[in-house]
Amino acid sequence: MSVYTPLSPTQLAKVLEQFGFQLRDYHAASHGIENSTFLIDGLGKHDQPCPLVLTVFESLDHPALTPYLTLLKQLAKQHLPVPAPLATASGNDQITVAGKPAVLMPRLPGRHDFSVDADRCRQVGALLARLHASHTEQLQPLPSERARLRDFTHHLDKLPTADRDNAARLLHRWLAHPAGTTLIHGDLFRDNLLWDNGEISALLDFYNACQDHPEYDLAVALNDWCVDARGHVVAEREHALLSAYRGQGRSVDTRRLNEALPVAALRFWLSRLAGPVSDHSEGQGSKNPEEFARIYRQRLEAFAV
Structure with a gap:
């Protein structure tokens, strides 16, 4: 980091x-x-x-x-x-x-490896299923992703004018639904996994974790692991991730997932537009917002069909 x-x-x-x-x-x-x-x-x-x-x-x-x-x-x-x-x-x-x-x-074994294929997507899906099935009875209250999304509505004016109305409607609709109660990671991007000999060795960075619908967590992962550089869905990877998730006995509400996909893409577009913690850092700094602008528009178009 x-x-x-x-x-x-x-x-x-x-x-x-x-x-x-x-x-x-x-x-x-x-x-x-x-x-x-x-x-x-x-x-x-x-x-x-x-x-x-x-x-x-x-x-x-x-x-x-x-x-x-x-x-x-x-x-x-x-x-x-x-x-x-x-x-x-x-x-x-x-x-x-x-x-x-x-x-x-x-420091758990393994290293960052940003390559992606269907096998790695299968492993991600299986890991998410394990996480979503974890026992959370003794959890202390975690911040709500819904609260984070409400905070990000204050950054809608950073979007291009043509995107603002649809984005506002999408967020309003999602926030009107009751939150889920499943423990989710909320940030399962490729930089939050370590790999050792082709196998997942560590899941990192739980500081966006909360309780909500598992479909939202799946949407966050799908938007990073299962799209190409243009933001288009790579069907083989998406099928692998979701099949592995279901193969662990977990169900997926397809309608909720289809709505969560543009919401999750919009969330990370807005968070990137909001900027890094500091203007001066060693290392990566803020990520490119346009990556998620492309993903958001693809996901919103598919949801609206």
């Missing part, structure tokens, strides 16, 4: 000391746009190598971060491939770094 809060080796070494690790090496991660993330090679007891990830949060405060960390712990206990936060010697899973909340986690 991009780095908005640079840290020196001395600062990182002091962070690791709180968890009983020593700093061996590190570098700033380059994927994502919201937080500052450092990939760390640490040393544990008896100089045991310990790959770690430090995330410094640029917009969430400590209380807002708490339910997400609780969620990660619960999902890790259910054997989903997610990193659970580590605790300091005093038992804290949150610390403050450069005046901002921060979390240290184990």
